[in-house]
Amino acid sequence: MKRRDFVGLTSLAAGALFLPSLPGFGHTAVDPARLLEPGADVIVKKRLADAALNAAKTAGASYADVRIGRYLNQYVFTREKQVQNIVSTESYGVGIRVLVNGCWGFASTSVVTEDSLAATARVAVDIAKANRLVQKEPVQLAPQSGYGEVSWKTPIQQGAFEVPVKQKVDLLLAANAAALDNGASYINSALFQVNEQKYFASTDGSYIDQDVHRLWPTFSATAVDTKSGKFRSRGSLSSPVGLGFEYLTPSAAEQIAGPQGTNTVGYKLRYDILADAALAGKQAKAKLSMKSVTPGKYDLVLDPGHLGLTIHESVGHPTELDRVLGYEANFAGTSFATLEWKAKNLPYGSKSVNIVADKLQPGSVGAVGYDDEGVKTREWDLIKEGKLVNYQKIRDQAHIVGQKESDGCCYAQSWEDVQFQRMPNVSLRPGTAKMSVDEMVSKVDKGIYIAGAGSFSIDQQRYNFQFGGQLFFAIEKGKITEPLEDVAYQSNTQEFWGACAGSCDQSDYRLYGTFFDGKGQPSQVSSVSHGSATTRFNGVNVINTARKV
Amino acid sequence: MAILTQTEAQDILKKVLSFSTADECEATLNGSIGGNVRSARNSISTAGAVDNVSLAVQSRFGKRSGLATCNEFDDATLRRCVQRAEEIARLAPESPEYVPLLGPQQYLAAPASFAARTADITPDYRAQQIGASMALCEAKKLTSAGFFNDSAGFVAKRNSKGLEAYQRLTSVDFSITVRTPDGTGSGYAIANYTDLAKFDAARLTRVAAEKAASSVNAKAIEPGKYTVILEPAAAIDLFNNMMGAMDARNADEGRSFLSKKGGGNKKGEKVFDERVTIYSDPTHPEVPDLTFANDGRPQQKVTWIEKGVVKNLYSSRFWAQKAGIPDLPPPGGWIMQGGTQSTADLIKSTAKGILVTRLYYIRAVDPQTLLYTGLTRDGTFYIENGQIKFPIKNFRFNESPVIMLNNLEAIGKPVRLNGSLVPPLKIRDFAFTSLSDAV
Numbered sequence: 001m002k003r004r005d006f007v008g009l010t011s012l013a014a015g016a017l018f019l020p021s022l023p024g025f026g027h028t029a030v031d032p033a034r035l036l037e038p039g040a041d042v043i044v045k046k047r048l049a050d051a052a053l054n055a056a057k058t059a060g061a062s063y064a065d066v067r068i069g070r071y072l073n074q075y076v077f078t079r080e081k082q083v084q085n086i087v088s089t090e091s092y093g094v095g096i097r098v099l100v101n102g103c104w105g106f107a108s109t110s111v112v113t114e115d116s117l118a119a120t121a122r123v124a125v126d127i128a129k130a131n132r133l134v135q136k137e138p139v140q141l142a143p144q145s146g147y148g149e150v151s152w153k154t155p156i157q158q159g160a161f162e163v164p165v166k167q168k169v170d171l172l173l174a175a176n177a178a179a180l181d182n183g184a185s186y187i188n189s190a191l192f193q194v195n196e197q198k199y200f201a202s203t204d205g206s207y208i209d210q211d212v213h214r215l216w217p218t219f220s221a222t223a224v225d226t227k228s229g230k231f232r233s234r235g236s237l238s239s240p241v242g243l244g245f246e247y248l249t250p251s252a253a254e255q256i257a258g259p260q261g262t263n264t265v266g267y268k269l270r271y272d273i274l275a276d277a278a279l280a281g282k283q284a285k286a287k288l289s290m291k292s293v294t295p296g297k298y299d300l301v302l303d304p305g306h307l308g309l310t311i312h313e314s315v316g317h318p319t320e321l322d323r324v325l326g327y328e329a330n331f332a333g334t335s336f337a338t339l340e341w342k343a344k345n346l347p348y349g350s351k352s353v354n355i356v357a358d359k360l361q362p363g364s365v366g367a368v369g370y371d372d373e374g375v376k377t378r379e380w381d382l383i384k385e386g387k388l389v390n391y392q393k394i395r396d397q398a399h400i401v402g403q404k405e406s407d408g409c410c411y412a413q414s415w416e417d418v419q420f421q422r423m424p425n426v427s428l429r430p431g432t433a434k435m436s437v438d439e440m441v442s443k444v445d446k447g448i449y450i451a452g453a454g455s456f457s458i459d460q461q462r463y464n465f466q467f468g469g470q471l472f473f474a475i476e477k478g479k480i481t482e483p484l485e486d487v488a489y490q491s492n493t494q495e496f497w498g499a500c501a502g503s504c505d506q507s508d509y510r511l512y513g514t515f516f517d518g519k520g521q522p523s524q525v526s527s528v529s530h531g532s533a534t535t536r537f538n539g540v541n542v543i544n545t546a547r548k549v
Numbered sequence: 550m551a552i553l554t555q556t557e558a559q560d561i562l563k564k565v566l567s568f569s570t571a572d573e574c575e576a577t578l579n580g581s582i583g584g585n586v587r588s589a590r591n592s593i594s595t596a597g598a599v600d601n602v603s604l605a606v607q608s609r610f611g612k613r614s615g616l617a618t619c620n621e622f623d624d625a626t627l628r629r630c631v632q633r634a635e636e637i638a639r640l641a642p643e644s645p646e647y648v649p650l651l652g653p654q655q656y657l658a659a660p661a662s663f664a665a666r667t668a669d670i671t672p673d674y675r676a677q678q679i680g681a682s683m684a685l686c687e688a689k690k691l692t693s694a695g696f697f698n699d700s701a702g703f704v705a706k707r708n709s710k711g712l713e714a715y716q717r718l719t720s721v722d723f724s725i726t727v728r729t730p731d732g733t734g735s736g737y738a739i740a741n742y743t744d745l746a747k748f749d750a751a752r753l754t755r756v757a758a759e760k761a762a763s764s765v766n767a768k769a770i771e772p773g774k775y776t777v778i779l780e781p782a783a784a785i786d787l788f789n790n791m792m793g794a795m796d797a798r799n800a801d802e803g804r805s806f807l808s809k810k811g812g813g814n815k816k817g818e819k820v821f822d823e824r825v826t827i828y829s830d831p832t833h834p835e836v837p838d839l840t841f842a843n844d845g846r847p848q849q850k851v852t853w854i855e856k857g858v859v860k861n862l863y864s865s866r867f868w869a870q871k872a873g874i875p876d877l878p879p880p881g882g883w884i885m886q887g888g889t890q891s892t893a894d895l896i897k898s899t900a901k902g903i904l905v906t907r908l909y910y911i912r913a914v915d916p917q918t919l920l921y922t923g924l925t926r927d928g929t930f931y932i933e934n935g936q937i938k939f940p941i942k943n944f945r946f947n948e949s950p951v952i953m954l955n956n957l958e959a960i961g962k963p964v965r966l967n968g969s970l971v972p973p974l975k976i977r978d979f980a981f982t983s984l985s986d987a988v
Contacts, residue, residue: 326694
């Protein structure tokens, strides 16, 4: 109802995550034990789905799909020594999409009975017929053969909802204590747990049952120097993951040290929240007296936990076909990488830029077996040796670029929202030659190493961007010399990727991610991961962000 | 079902409270109906409808509290909802920031917050409006993408301490981006009203279309510090972000732009130009709003900044008691006092400057100084000798609203946007740090 309810959540801004009264998206608050109860049996769901599909066909639909969704969330919020909020929510309902005379119609209901689904299907058909009057471009749906009755589950070791709430609270409070003991004045921490139980059925003959799990532990530690009036924060270096609670069991094999002299640690598929919080406390305090950067051109060495956000904004978004075509012109924006631009075969980046899209990577938040319009997920190239070779597209977009099939990246945030094209995981392939982060740094004469994602902003066509970070270190003559503050870099997408001088090898590869990528009006959020190894970019413009007020 | 009357709503809430066995119980009903239409490429792309009522029950045993919700209202469901809130409360940890529920309150009346015309909008009306807007653009050989969204609803609250509240609200929002077919020009317009009577899709579409047509062949000029005129749509986000950072606790804890060296906050200090006065008023006829906050505190007329001096900070009830400050909730919208000059008047009095239609992708860079970055968009023009001379390419800025409101040249007549009243602002030395090729 209110104007600015979810505005903060659709951004990646860490500050916006600490809203103790955060509601689920139309979710009902439930007892945590409810999250462990199984949803409806597939036999029941198939019968319900068939009732909707039959009603849609009878009413005149040439195609229909049904999504029966049970969405379970639990969020735990703490600050310092106390719990702020524990929210457990459930949302159950059905979204039905139909194609009538080349026009889409969509309707949803929370009343999950055969009669209600049949009636909702007829409403969707009526909406499609009404929209037909103003539709100018009839929908062309890429053919898709049915998969029959299939299922997929995120390969998790321990479901987060199975872990007692007390254990989760204790872990966050222990992380808070670690940060406070090591120099932080304040800390907010949170644990987001998501389970999407999705049943998809379509007139193509697919009946797909999926059980999708995601997890995100995060915090922000702040140090205050009352005397000078200065304060600085350091956010967690965790990532949202497509894993169970096992992500929070530290493993030496899943950690990788940053360059010598930085005392930073990168995390792969396991995260040590206690160690990271302790380090965050120290680093937040140290930031209060760090040297302010001298603006100028620097070679940047970007850690995967930082670079993921730059990939997201400067490659992920401009290669979304709906943006390219103008469907997001009034909200998310359009793209410089138009069909005409692609036809010119201009470089997107240097030869070492190879960027791949996928919905498969284990541990990624984008990983599913099938997308929300019943297409088996896959991997495909977006940029090969610096040239744009493909876009992200779904079934009703494939024909626009002369292709015969969808990429399988259709998604809706809930049963009550219509599915549309959403960003898959978009990742930079690591270097093929052996290269450690220390070797990379050793070759830099004047540079800055950046770890962790910070402030971010990019224009509506994805040319000009500015990124901050969590931790910055000066590199001089091949060595890390000292930490820096007030660093942000400004560049242009093609210039920046053109200045890409190569990545470390696979052993340094890690995933960055977000739960809150926003698109559409009304806005929907989506989860996406971005993998990369530490990568070097030459001669990037760095500004100093310190101001006096 | 969605918009219950005061009696219907309070009858449900009374029943809810009668099922409570907790020390304290508060029940809130929230309902809305409405719809939306989205267009792109001069065609409708999606359309949706909303019809939803939900009940939230908060139960408390001592310092433990639990929340449950439901969206059906038969006795059995209501009883289960109360029981669930009580079960969750019993399992919850004690809150060290517990504050008892409020007792009976006096609320201001704001009848203008609900307009029947807005509540009566039909799907046909939405389609007509967006259809007429698209046709206007097509006739000018321009491409439009727009969004029309309307909502009518109510909030009702009642608790075991005798608090009782009810209010109805409506809103209508429209935004449109118009582009030239070759993608070299882009314009934008946005509006938000309580009463549909004030809404004029054709006028807004013409504004966006004019900006699109006149922004083609933009010239690049050097980034640097310029005098700018920020139209209200350009000023609103920086303004809202700044006011959103006026929390007393953050300031007292030393982590706000209003924290003071040596401890404490800057309440009573002059932080802005003396022409800056910002207040909130839920009964203002242009921006009527809820007269009670989520936690039941009354929303009244409050002056936040007066003649550049920080007069009040908002806070939680817990922090207000702990710090011994006035117990003020954050309001739903802000009102910046302005003058009588329109944007056109501000242009006329400008020797050299830049007119900014809209700022986009604004993100915090440094919360200490409220430094933000973002970009101009959808119509940026060079002004010379009181006239718009030519369109210019978009810029990235790095600027703080605190610095801006000290570099104030002139304040125009406030306009309603997003529930606030924001004037066009003329500001000197606004920092543009790089050029963007985006249109």
